[in-house]
Every structure is written in structure tokens, then in C-alpha cells.
Amino acid sequence: MIDLRLLRTQPERVRTAMARRGSAELLAQLDETLHLDERAREIVARRDAIRARVNDLSKQVGQLRKAGDANAAESLQAESRILGDEEKGLAAEYDDVQGAVRDLLLRIPNVPHDEAPDGTSDHDNPVVKGPFGLLDDYPAHQRVPHWETATALGVLDNERATKISGAMFTMQRGLGATLSRALCQYALDTNADAFEEIRPPSLVTTATLTATGQLPKFADDAYAIERDDLWCIPTAEVPLTSLYGGEVLDEAQLPIRMMAYTPCYRREAGSAGRDTRGMLRAHEFDKVEILAVTTPAQGAEMLIELRDRAERLISGLELPYRIIEICTGDMGQSHHRSFDLEVYAPGCDNWLEVSSVSWFSDYQARRADIRYRTAGEKGTQIANTLNGSALAVPRVWAAIMENHRQPDGSVSIPTALRPYMRGATSIPAAS
């Protein structure tokens, strides 16, 4: 959620910043929020005044009863009863208006960072680093898409995955399955110097999925287990961000760094029919996420740390990559500033998004109610959250299949992964 108080006190500043996202509807929402908020405050002031009067009368009733003056008590009670009815009406009205404000607030996106580039779509995302390792010319044996080569090598079996679970599910076998797991372990081990490894639940409550911003607006993108009112996580960001939800941390604890491997579940409601082949898009995939809870002041530096860590993983796999920054028109709802890492896959002839690193300012933390206290100071402050995919397995897997394919059809395992491959140094060509 954005800071309602900021919207109230500096509406023009918020409006200007939000305008950069390029949505006229959004500006109307801001106005409506402001308007409803004003009404809510007016109602609550009247409600509280009545409550104060009722509280006062009740105290007097107590004293009169003690003193044995039943008649006087009765008459005050009657007065209080009438006030009570009035209060009930105002309270209901307040709950309605306040609820409407909250509904709006939950759907209003984050304010973009000042330095985030302007733009209207993903075409306007500037390349800020790289490309690195990109060849001028790719030989023919690398120009074959991974779904063909990997299937032929027996390490990808999407046909049977579909038989078991339906469209857009994938299955890796043999060294292909081992490679998936190796990528996870590589990502976890590489970041273990500073990040605590967590194995969180993959099923979360509605409240948890609301905290990170997926609900209420993007309910169609998530798998729901309605009978138990649980949701499958689309990313480890969801449970990790809410890990300290509702808690007040000591500033000295910050920044908190965590990482987790989890499966990720996405309905891909808007992308049916897109990227249906191979490993580019699936309903279920593996990912290692790195995440930080910081003070607002630590945010900018942490964003770069997470980005550097994601970059280190990719460059360690000897893959051609570049880093782009997401422009205001292409930014996700919760994002304050974000970068994507893209890997070039010569077989698909495409840049694949393999990591997204984002700073959420206090947007998620306000929803999740993650606060911190500075020693010696009164009150609490809302934390900042950041996260990044350390490594999203399927697309990296695909990029390895295409970039590391040898002229004989085998696929060489990047050195960094070999410790996790039970001695295998390559996926041998089909005989």
C-alpha cells in the first residue's frame, strides 16, 4: 500500500509520480481515495465524539448506582441508549467508507522511484549493463531450440508431463532433472555467505498473499485451494516477505537477508498459448529467491547487492546476459524500482528473463505490517522489502541446453554446476 498520509499531505507529488505509470484510471483512483478518506475522517470524528459522551455518561451511571440514586442513573442510561443508536449508525457508515478506502488502497500501485526510467511498455526498458558473452555469430548446432534437443537427449519429457497434469507442465528426467536440482543448490550455496536458508510453506493464507500484492487484484493468476482457503505460492517472495509480518523488529537486526528454494505455481491466465513449448513458461517451476528486509535508507544499496548476486550466478554459468531496468510503464504493481536479468538463448533466438530484482520501498511492508524500532526512539517505522530471483530454474536450464550444446549434440555442464551433478560433466549425445 502507498502511504495514505503522503497522499493526503502531498497529493500533487503522488499524482505526478503516479502519472509516470501512464494510467488515467489510476489518477482517478487517487482522487476517489482522497475524497473517501476525507469523508471517513469526518464520520469518525463525529463517532468518536459520541463515544466520548457515552463513556462519560457510563461513568456517571456507575457513580450514581453506587450512591444509590437509581432514578438519576436511569435517566442517564436512557440518554446514553439514544446516543448509542446514533453511534451505531455512524460506526456502520464509517466501516463502509473505511472499507472502500482500503479496497482502493490495495489496488493502487507503488510510487515509482525518481530514478526509474520513464516509458510506456517493455520496449522502453533500457539496457543498463551488458550484453556480456554474446557471440556475433552462432554456429548451427546452437541454433536448435532446447525443446527439440533436450527431448531428443531424453532429459525433457513434456509429452508425459502433459499426460499427467495437462498443458504447460514440464518434466525433466535423468541428468535433466539433476541439472534442475543442481541449479538450485548452486544458487543457494553461492549466497549462503550472507543469506539464511529458509524452507517455507508453499501454501499460504489469503492474508499472506495479500501482503505481497498478488491479492486482491491478481487473484486469477494464482492457484486457489478453496476448500481450505489456501493459495499456492507463485514465488518464495510471498512466504518470505510475510515471515516477519505483524512484528516489530529492532533496527539493529536490519538488514535481514533470507533465501529459499521453493516450487512456484502460476496459472498464467493471461498467457495461454504463449511460450507453450519447452521450458519457457510453465504452471509449476523451481526457483531460488533472495530477499531482504531493510530500513528505507538501506534499500538503494541492497537493490544493487541483490542485482550483483543474481548477476554473479548467471555469469558463473557462462551464459550470455544483459541487465535491463524496468521503466515506469512496465513496472509491477508493488515495485518501486526493478531490474531484470536476461539470458540469450540462441536456439529460441530470444532474450529470456531469468531474474527480476526489485525494491518495494515500504509498499509490501505496510501491507504485511513489518515495522522496526530504533533504539532510544519512540514509536515504530515501516520497513522496506526487496527481493530477487537468485535463479529461476527452467529458463536457465533452457539457456544451458542451447548455449552449451556441442557440435556432436551433447551438452556440456558448466563447471560451476559439476559439483552437484554426481560426476557428470556433460549430457551425452543420444546414441
Added chain:
RNA sequence: GGAAGGAUGCCGGAGUGGACGAACGGGACAGUCUCGAAAACUGUUGAGGUCUUCUGGGCCUCCGUGGGUUCGAAUCCCACUCCUUCCGCCA
């Protein structure tokens, strides 16, 4: 899945309808004492909202969550959640 008990402030723990934002103890912080420290003594010590004539003050809310009863609820009633113990089942 069945049964019983429980949920109160930073922690422990009282409180079963009237001045309770909450006794008492511990912790933490500040002061007194001291060369300094310990001990002792004194004081302070939750969060959120809103208004304001704003280095302050007023009012409202919060005792697991949500409803209800009442002039008045931590306290009574209902539902739910979570925890503990026992039984059953189980990777």
C-alpha cells in the same frame, strides 16, 4: 478426526460487569548515592487512529480474531483461529 485446558503489556502473571491501558514481580531505561561499579531507593517504560491554538494537549480504539448482550465488557454470550495435553490416524 475426538476430548480437555488455554490465549492479557518486553517477559512472567493477576484481574469474572463500573475510573482497567490494566495489580504485582522481572527486565530495560533515567536519576539519587558512589572515585567508579554493585546493592538500595525514586521515577519512566506498548501500539494505532484522529483533531489541534502542536518542542505540548484533547478525544477514540486495541487484553487471540470477528460478532453479540449492556448505560458501561479484559470480565457475560456466540462463532472462529492458534497453542498445550490425551486418544485416534499418519510420511
